[in-house]
Amino acid sequence: VASKRGKTGDEYVELREFRLFLLSLRQYFEYHVAFSRVDANGDGRIDVQEFTDAQAMLKIWVGDIEPDEEFEKVDLNGGSMILFNEFCVWATEKNLDVEDDDDFEMKL
Numbered sequence: 001v002a003s004k005r006g007k008t009g010d011e012y013v014e015l016r017e018f019r020l021f022l023l024s025l026r027q028y029f030e031y032h033v034a035f036s037r038v039d040a041n042g043d044g045r046i047d048v049q050e051f052t053d054a055q056a057m058l059k060i061w062v063g064d065i066e067p068d069e070e071f072e073k074v075d076l077n078g079g080s081m082i083l084f085n086e087f088c089v090w091a092t093e094k095n096l097d098v099e100d101d102d103d104f105e106m107k108l
Contacts, residue, residue, distance in 0.1 A: 031091045034061060034098050035084050045081040062094040 013021070038054040039046050051058075051074075052067040059065070074082050074090040082090075090096075 028088075030098050031088050031096065032084070034091065034096060035087045038087075045083060046087065047081055051082065060099050061096045062091075 034057075035046070036042075037057060038050055040050045040053065048068065048071050051071045055065070055067050058067075058070075071082070074086055076086045076089065077083075
């Protein structure tokens, strides 16, 4: 429910803010779906082999990449595993789009 005053910083979520929240939530979900598809063993981390094995999917989602080089870019903390938060940063930079999801546009 939106505040009648429409002041910024109040405790009410206005319609425009709610739409942005929903779009952000949808994007987060899409990144989670992509991460889960690449994380073949389901341990919540992507190793270099899983990343390399997923090259065909990644190509559809973000375009051509060289898996070993790209893995190093994604692994921000150098832990030899890609964590979900690292994947989200990379996915945002690459404008990742899971092609087989039900894509839709929502006007703000």
